[in-house]
Amino acid sequence: MQRLALRRLAPHVDYATRTIRRLRVIALYGGWLPLIPTFAAIRAAHRSVIAYVALGFEVILFALFCYGLFTLLQLTFVNAPNLDDALLDERQRARRDRVILRSYRILGMVLCVAPLWVMVASSSPQWPWLRDPDLLAFAAWSIVLLAMTLPTAMLAWSEPDDIDR
Amino acid sequence: MPTKSSSERPIYNRIAVLRMERGLTRAQLADEVDVNYQTVGYLERGEYNPSLDLAFRIADYFGVPLEAVFSRTPFRPMSTQLYAPAKEH
Numbered sequence: 001m002q003r004l005a006l007r008r009l010a011p012h013v014d015y016a017t018r019t020i021r022r023l024r025v026i027a028l029y030g031g032w033l034p035l036i037p038t039f040a041a042i043r044a045a046h047r048s049v050i051a052y053v054a055l056g057f058e059v060i061l062f063a064l065f066c067y068g069l070f071t072l073l074q075l076t077f078v079n080a081p082n083l084d085d086a087l088l089d090e091r092q093r094a095r096r097d098r099v100i101l102r103s104y105r106i107l108g109m110v111l112c113v114a115p116l117w118v119m120v121a122s123s124s125p126q127w128p129w130l131r132d133p134d135l136l137a138f139a140a141w142s143i144v145l146l147a148m149t150l151p152t153a154m155l156a157w158s159e160p161d162d163i164d165r
Numbered sequence: 166m167p168t169k170s171s172s173e174r175p176i177y178n179r180i181a182v183l184r185m186e187r188g189l190t191r192a193q194l195a196d197e198v199d200v201n202y203q204t205v206g207y208l209e210r211g212e213y214n215p216s217l218d219l220a221f222r223i224a225d226y227f228g229v230p231l232e233a234v235f236s237r238t239p240f241r242p243m244s245t246q247l248y249a250p251a252k253e254h
Contacts, residue, residue, distance in 0.1 A: 089200035091213050160203055 021072075021156040028068025028153065031061045032145060036138040072152055095155065103150040110143060177236045181209040182243060183227045198222045 016024075038058045045051035088096065117139070121130035129135060184194050184205075191209075195202035198219065207213035208223075215223065224231045
């Protein structure tokens with residue numbers, strides 16, 4: 001009944017198998033993290049064969065990232081729109097709340113790195129890459145991405161398969 | 166099975182036995198007590214402690230008192246409980 005209600009109100013919610021869900025999490029973060037190094041390689045190689053190879057790799061990474069992002073955000077009950085508390089049972093609500101709490105803690109720890117980064121970057125002229133605007137923008141977007149996806153990713157990673165039927 | 170999250174004061178339950186006695190799947194029991202079927206699995210494995218409301222719903226559905234489903238001490242096997250007194254006579 002609960003599952004049918006879920007299907008009716010949020011037909012796009014796809015639980016998938018845990019393996020598929022984990023692959024989506026890996027695609028999301030695994031596609032995102034190498035984007036900047038690959039982009040730097042493209043710029044450094046400047047219209048050589050390596051640049052085109054890196055560009056192809058970048059396109060693949062970006063496609064992986066988009067696949068991970070769009071499938072993951074529709075995946076679990078954390079981010080499912082139109083899904084109010086009444087559609088979740090008490091364990092699911094408890095899990096959602098715990099996962100959100102844990103995500104805030106992780107995000108808080110990540111944000112603690114920002115002042116350290118500024119301190120090291122401003123006092124270490126031998127590491128100019130720490131002040132690279134591309135890298136800073138990437139770090140900022142990474143935090144946004146993490147804030148947006150971490151609860152769902154944690155839930156998608158850990159919710160069991162449909163074997164309990 | 167004791168609850169892992171509260172191993173110091175575990176709550177044991179007999180949901181799996183009662184469900185199997187009645188020939189129900191986890192999904193069917195879940196529908197009856199209005200929870201997700203995975204939650205029934207969590208309950209049976211002792212990985213989740215139900216609220217008092219859910220505990221009463223489960224006991225009511227099986228038509229037994231709450232203490233027949235949940236206990237602070239491990240349950241004796243049903244067969245022992247059923248046949249042990251007969252042996253004593």
